[in-house]
Amino acid sequence: MKHYLPIISITSLLLCLSPSIHAQSPGGVNGADLWHMTVPMNTDLTGNYFWKDYAGDTVRSRILDKQSGRYGKEFKQSQQHVRTFNFRPALNLSQVNAPKVSLMKYSSLGQTTVIGLFCHKPADAKKDAVLYVTSGRPGSGVLMSKDKAVGVSGTSTLDYGKEYGQDLLYGSMDTTATETFEESALRIVSYIKANKAVRSVWGEKCGGFYSVGSTYNGQDVNLKNAFSTTDIGNNIFDGYSPEAIVFSRHLTNTERLRIESYLGLKYGVTLKGSYLDPRGNLIWDASANAAYHHRVTGIAREDVELLFQPVSTTSYEETPLYSSLHDTYYKSKPYNLSSESRLLVIGQEHGSPIPDGAYMIWGDNGVNTAIGIPEEYSSWHVMNRKWLTATNIHETADTTAVWGGSGFYFERNGHFTSLLQNDKDMTAVAYSKPLVGTDGSISMLCPFSPFDVGFTDEAKSITVYGYRIRDGKVYSIIKGIPQTEALCAINVGERMIIRKTGNALHLIISAEGDVKYTVDIPENEAKPIAFIRPINNAYRLEIRDVLASGFGVTGNVVELATNLLKDKDFVKNPSKALLLIDGTGKGEWDPETVRVYRCSEQDAKRGKFIFHNVFFDTDGNGSDVFTFGYHDGVFARLTPKPASCVGSKPQADGSIDVKVLFGNPSYRYEVRAETASGVVSDSLVQSGLMISDHATIKKLLPGIYHVDVIQTGGTILTANMSENKGESYANSPGKFNESTFSWSVSDMTSIYHAGMSSVIRLGGLPDFGFSVDGSTVTLIVKGKIDEQKKFTVAKGDVLSLTYSGKYLDYRINGMSVNQYKGLLLSSWHFSAIFTKRHSALSNLLVDDQPCPILTRSADVSVETIARSLYEKKVIINSECGGSVESQPMTRNSREDGIGISDDSAFKVTDNGNHSFTAKLSMSTSHSADLMVFDASGQLLLNKQMEGGTEKTSTFTLPQTGVFIVKAITPVKEYTLKMMNK
Numbered sequence: 001m002k003h004y005l006p007i008i009s010i011t012s013l014l015l016c017l018s019p020s021i022h023a024q025s026p027g028g029v030n031g032a033d034l035w036h037m038t039v040p041m042n043t044d045l046t047g048n049y050f051w052k053d054y055a056g057d058t059v060r061s062r063i064l065d066k067q068s069g070r071y072g073k074e075f076k077q078s079q080q081h082v083r084t085f086n087f088r089p090a091l092n093l094s095q096v097n098a099p100k101v102s103l104m105k106y107s108s109l110g111q112t113t114v115i116g117l118f119c120h121k122p123a124d125a126k127k128d129a130v131l132y133v134t135s136g137r138p139g140s141g142v143l144m145s146k147d148k149a150v151g152v153s154g155t156s157t158l159d160y161g162k163e164y165g166q167d168l169l170y171g172s173m174d175t176t177a178t179e180t181f182e183e184s185a186l187r188i189v190s191y192i193k194a195n196k197a198v199r200s201v202w203g204e205k206c207g208g209f210y211s212v213g214s215t216y217n218g219q220d221v222n223l224k225n226a227f228s229t230t231d232i233g234n235n236i237f238d239g240y241s242p243e244a245i246v247f248s249r250h251l252t253n254t255e256r257l258r259i260e261s262y263l264g265l266k267y268g269v270t271l272k273g274s275y276l277d278p279r280g281n282l283i284w285d286a287s288a289n290a291a292y293h294h295r296v297t298g299i300a301r302e303d304v305e306l307l308f309q310p311v312s313t314t315s316y317e318e319t320p321l322y323s324s325l326h327d328t329y330y331k332s333k334p335y336n337l338s339s340e341s342r343l344l345v346i347g348q349e350h351g352s353p354i355p356d357g358a359y360m361i362w363g364d365n366g367v368n369t370a371i372g373i374p375e376e377y378s379s380w381h382v383m384n385r386k387w388l389t390a391t392n393i394h395e396t397a398d399t400t401a402v403w404g405g406s407g408f409y410f411e412r413n414g415h416f417t418s419l420l421q422n423d424k425d426m427t428a429v430a431y432s433k434p435l436v437g438t439d440g441s442i443s444m445l446c447p448f449s450p451f452d453v454g455f456t457d458e459a460k461s462i463t464v465y466g467y468r469i470r471d472g473k474v475y476s477i478i479k480g481i482p483q484t485e486a487l488c489a490i491n492v493g494e495r496m497i498i499r500k501t502g503n504a505l506h507l508i509i510s511a512e513g514d515v516k517y518t519v520d521i522p523e524n525e526a527k528p529i530a531f532i533r534p535i536n537n538a539y540r541l542e543i544r545d546v547l548a549s550g551f552g553v554t555g556n557v558v559e560l561a562t563n564l565l566k567d568k569d570f571v572k573n574p575s576k577a578l579l580l581i582d583g584t585g586k587g588e589w590d591p592e593t594v595r596v597y598r599c600s601e602q603d604a605k606r607g608k609f610i611f612h613n614v615f616f617d618t619d620g621n622g623s624d625v626f627t628f629g630y631h632d633g634v635f636a637r638l639t640p641k642p643a644s645c646v647g648s649k650p651q652a653d654g655s656i657d658v659k660v661l662f663g664n665p666s667y668r669y670e671v672r673a674e675t676a677s678g679v680v681s682d683s684l685v686q687s688g689l690m691i692s693d694h695a696t697i698k699k700l701l702p703g704i705y706h707v708d709v710i711q712t713g714g715t716i717l718t719a720n721m722s723e724n725k726g727e728s729y730a731n732s733p734g735k736f737n738e739s740t741f742s743w744s745v746s747d748m749t750s751i752y753h754a755g756m757s758s759v760i761r762l763g764g765l766p767d768f769g770f771s772v773d774g775s776t777v778t779l780i781v782k783g784k785i786d787e788q789k790k791f792t793v794a795k796g797d798v799l800s801l802t803y804s805g806k807y808l809d810y811r812i813n814g815m816s817v818n819q820y821k822g823l824l825l826s827s828w829h830f831s832a833i834f835t836k837r838h839s840a841l842s843n844l845l846v847d848d849q850p851c852p853i854l855t856r857s858a859d860v861s862v863e864t865i866a867r868s869l870y871e872k873k874v875i876i877n878s879e880c881g882g883s884v885e886s887q888p889m890t891r892n893s894r895e896d897g898i899g900i901s902d903d904s905a906f907k908v909t910d911n912g913n914h915s916f917t918a919k920l921s922m923s924t925s926h927s928a929d930l931m932v933f934d935a936s937g938q939l940l941l942n943k944q945m946e947g948g949t950e951k952t953s954t955f956t957l958p959q960t961g962v963f964i965v966k967a968i969t970p971v972k973e974y975t976l977k978m979m980n981k
Contacts, residue, residue, distance in 0.1 A: 027258035028278025086268035090242030104208035109136030116244035128233025143227035268315035273973035282937035287975035292388035298361030311347025335513030351439035351550020360391035382629035398552025432530035440550025455527035563607025633868025634663030634711035645880035676703025691796030713867035714843035719834035733854035735827035742800035750839035906974035
């Protein structure tokens with residue numbers, strides 16, 4: 001039976017518990033003698049953790065008894081001492097003050113490469129300490145501290161912090177502030193040592209040694225070499241280490257960078273240079289993306305290196321939210337959702353497929369998160385910080401319906417669906433289409449009515465494995481039988497998530513889960529169909545905002561921690577919050593080209609805005625720039641269609657397609673002619689109401705028109721009543737003389753009475769108005785419902801009442817449906833009486849102004865939307881001559897910077913006949929690898945450069961085009977973009 005960790009998108013920590021038929025290696029680099037990775041010891045993520053060896057020799061880390069010099073138990077640690085970095089666990093090395101030793105039986109470590117991650121705690125930033133000790137063949141090995149690498153006695157000490165600038169000790173020579181140093185406390189430490197090979201016919205005796213978590217004292221009998229502690233601080237390292245890799249050979253610079261790229265993406269560490277995939281392809285170019293090379297992280301899947309990172313955040317969060325102090329899980333519990341201490345978290349929707357070799361990497365521009373107004377787009381309020389993505393994931397959203405069944409009305413709103421039982425006495429079942437793979441998720445707001453939810457088989461009759469929610473408690477369902485002992489309590493309106501990962505279900509309520517909520521599914525019982533049904537007929541079952549993932553391609557989920565932002569106007573308006581994506585890659589927020597995602601939900605508990613079903617790189621160019629913000633008012637995209645031509649004469653059948661991208665319904669449009677044949681200039685050609693965010697304005701002659709799209713604004717009333725409450729109310733504070741009241745139908749499920757009242761109403765019926773029951777509207781006349789006057793309406797339809805003297809006109813979408821003639825008062829209140837738990841009406845106006853509300857029930861919320869106007873000039877051409885021209889989307893040229901190096905020390909000379917010579921000049925001799933990529937980042941050539949401080953390498957290119965050339969050294973990465981003509 002396998003348990004998997006439910007994180008934002010899919011399993012992360014327990015990936016490595018599953019065996020693979022393919023050989024795996026970090027960064028795709030073969031031959032590791034030790035590959036220790038922190039994993040749970042069993043399926044309980046709240047239990048113990050240990051280092052598991054994935055190099056193949058099952059090397060265990062054992063605790064050394066300092067008194068006897070003998071090895072004791074395997075080093076393990078309870079979850080309370082573990083810290084997660086980018087949702088990956090790391091052991092606390094100081095939790096047990098004794099050496100934790102790993103013995104490699106088949107390696108002498110004559111030549112050594114050690115690559116590990118370490119994160120100190122803030123209190124020890126300025127104190128040197130021992131990271132690890134390696135030893136093997138006599139005369140080899142290293143004592144590695146936070147600042148220096150100490151060779152065996154008699155050899156020199158390397159101050160690698162001074163040499164390479166990536167040590168873990170903060171000192172007086174550091175140019176960065178202490179806070180900046182702490183933000184990047186989790187660092188990759190790479191040590192490479194080349195000794196002379198043994199030429200004996202008998203080889204050399206094996207037995208490598210890697211020890212962490214203690215001061216150095218040389219008592220271990222397996223330690224064949226002595227080290228001096230004169231130049232280091234011989235203290236125990238107080239911090240974390242999630243992973244360590246040891247090779248008994250000298251890795252090339254390219255191999256090292258491949259492993260560092262693997263670790264960087266996995267743990268949210270920003271490398272100094274570029275990122276490579278296991279095949280050596282360039283997936284993040286630090287030179288080309290220099291402006292966005294801050295807090296680089298990403299999602300990726302690489303089976304060859306056991307990397308499956310479906311959700312990611314940075315481990316370099318800003319002051320004071322250091323990763324060493326703040327876990328990536330909410331309340332530091334691995335069954336919970338992501339922490340409130342991470343500004344940005346992005347992951348695939350749980351179960352949405354990620355193919356092997358896929359990646360999406362992002363970094364930000366390093367500026368503040370304040371909300372500003374771009375000069376060229378004054379209606380935008382946009383965050384100063386923006387992010388660049390680099391990806392090879394090109395997805396198309398699966399927009400087919402997920403849910404089917406009987407006895408339910410399914411109300412779709414994008415990827416969300418509300419499941420509304422038609423009648424409480426009617427049998428009802430809802431079931432999904434099958435999962436694409438083994439993983440999926442169902443998220444919803446907990447309703448009042450009892451129900452079962454989970455997964456079923458093809459019979460679609462009962463919940464085979466899942467949960468029963470009844471009387472405020474949750475019970476597990478196993479093999480179709482609800483269990484008698486409650487797992488936990490749940491409140492009406494809390495968001496609950498059921499995640500299927502492999503053969504286990506996990507329940508998360510208001511961002512928190514627990515191992516005891518897990519429901520195991522036997523290995524041979526695949527249940528790929530989600531299932532929901534009511535379990536009694538006392539009330540109608542109505543489940544709001546159901547989000548299903550894993551049943552198709554559903555994109556990404558993006559979480560923004562608004563509790564970390566200072567702009568309160570943005571934070572307090574989740575309904576206005578937008579995720580903006582600029583496909584041109586320029587970071588310009590032109591409303592005509594930007595793609596917009598509205599905030600899907602607000603998690604007030606964690607202080608987050610959440611954007612679901614987000615698709616990046618929809619144009620396939622491999623890169624986007626995105627940020628967050630909001631827009632004042634309404635914006636629409638207007639697309640003209642030319643008039644046809646009959647006998648060389650233009651026809652009056654041109655049209656304008658109106659698509660409102662953001663705003664608050666309802667809308668109306670007005671079209672005025674500037675120049676059109678046979679039409680008076682500046683005359684009103686057409687006007688009308690928009691009952692949705694889309695409309696087509698038809699029957700237009702060729703010409704120039706001015707189009708106004710008007711957000712009428714108004715007051716939104718929303719009732720959230722307890723199930724047993726009879727009625728809730730809302731009233732205007734005063735009366736209005738000879739006026740028009742109007743409002744929009746918000747949905748097809750609300751039930752209420754609204755209209756004109758002579759007095760403030762706390763229940764019952766208004767004197768005149770409409771009784772709304774879903775899609776049915778019945779007139780209210782003189783305080784009574786007139787059953788003979790019923791009408792069918794749709795979402796967005798506008799209901800209005802206009803009175804004057806002795807005359808009252810009832811209208812639907814501007815069309816009169818009834819008139820009342822009789823003695824009327826000269827002034828009236830507006831009253832709304834809600835009779836169903838979840839009900840709303842929107843865009844309430846009195847004489848085209850938002851209607852004020854004063855007297856209301858505590859469970860009725862009021863929101864006022866301002867009136868707004870979007871206007872644009874539109875040209876309608878004719879097919880008789882000319883056509884509508886569209887401006888193409890502009891992109892950054894891939895040939896920008898041709899022939900320009902990021903450092904004058906690195907040059908490439910054209911020898912002719914597609915032959916080139918690369919030359920690198922250094923003040924100190926280091927090894928250097930030459931790498932050549934095509935414009936898409938595919939690796940074409942990788943070789944070592946020859947020479948001392950002046951290194952050269954000649955290469956040929958078989959095809960023409962633009963190429964990226966890099967020289968990789970232990971100290972620095974050099975880049976040049978070149979053209980082969």
